[in-house]
Amino acid sequence: MSPVPVLPAIPGPPLAVNLRSAQLVYGGLTLFDGLDLDLTGGCFTCLLGSSGIGKSSLLRLLAGLTAIGVSGDLRGDDGLPLTGRVAWMAQQDLLLPWLNVLDNVTLGSRLRGERPDRPRALNLLARVGLADAALARPDTLSGGMRQRAALARTLMEDRPVVLMDEPFSGLDALTRLRLQALAAELLIGRTVLLVTHDPLEALRLGGHILVMSGRPAIVQTLPDLPGAPPRDPGDPAVQAAYRAILRLLEVVT
Numbered sequence: 001m002s003p004v005p006v007l008p009a010i011p012g013p014p015l016a017v018n019l020r021s022a023q024l025v026y027g028g029l030t031l032f033d034g035l036d037l038d039l040t041g042g043c044f045t046c047l048l049g050s051s052g053i054g055k056s057s058l059l060r061l062l063a064g065l066t067a068i069g070v071s072g073d074l075r076g077d078d079g080l081p082l083t084g085r086v087a088w089m090a091q092q093d094l095l096l097p098w099l100n101v102l103d104n105v106t107l108g109s110r111l112r113g114e115r116p117d118r119p120r121a122l123n124l125l126a127r128v129g130l131a132d133a134a135l136a137r138p139d140t141l142s143g144g145m146r147q148r149a150a151l152a153r154t155l156m157e158d159r160p161v162v163l164m165d166e167p168f169s170g171l172d173a174l175t176r177l178r179l180q181a182l183a184a185e186l187l188i189g190r191t192v193l194l195v196t197h198d199p200l201e202a203l204r205l206g207g208h209i210l211v212m213s214g215r216p217a218i219v220q221t222l223p224d225l226p227g228a229p230p231r232d233p234g235d236p237a238v239q240a241a242y243r244a245i246l247r248l249l250e251v252v253t
Helices: 055-062 101-105 107-111 118-127 143-156 173-186 199-205 236-248
Strands: 017-026 029-039 044-049 070-076 086-089 161-165 191-196 208-213 218-221
Touching (some): 017 055, 055 161, 107 143, 118 143, 173 199
Antiparallel strands (some): 017 070
16 A cells, blocks of 8 residues: 655745734733734744643634634734634544544535545545544544544644644543654644643643743743754753743742
């Protein structure tokens, strides 16, 4: 059998993302105000922060899923809005239980009234190790398999910007490591922002690591990352960076 081709490259230069003067007011509290965020084009960026600080709300703002109390000036570095150029992967797999895996992966195109590219969807399922599960229903899959299907659906959208909201947090450690490596491989060349509560996940995957802290929250860039991702969590340099992140998060002093 011939090998499954890699994902096509996004045409043109990688799309950088710029957010200016973002504000979130929730329950009378200002979680962030005047917040600026820059995502390097074609780079895998991880965003860390404590629970409730506003990471997911910030990610939803970047995805265009704005709600009351959230605002900001968002655009690509080409000066154009991000509308239609962003793919989203949530913490839950959000697979529709009445559709098989293949139909879940091609859901976006069908919702837009487009003819699904089933051969491409099948290739993506093969890439994520689900070639034999294309016709299975979600309730027959393990948690790791469901997240791989969700990853294939995200990749099927073929957008230059990919936003991921703790998509691997509910998985066992081994499955999580495997899916981290798979995401890093398949998303090369995309502008990715992964929100995570796990500093080691950020250190393993991030070409850039942002730390969100304080109230109102600010975003700081962690400098001097050791080596290139995917990094070995047991590397002493990675462990030193891990401690630096904990200090920024105010977990340790």
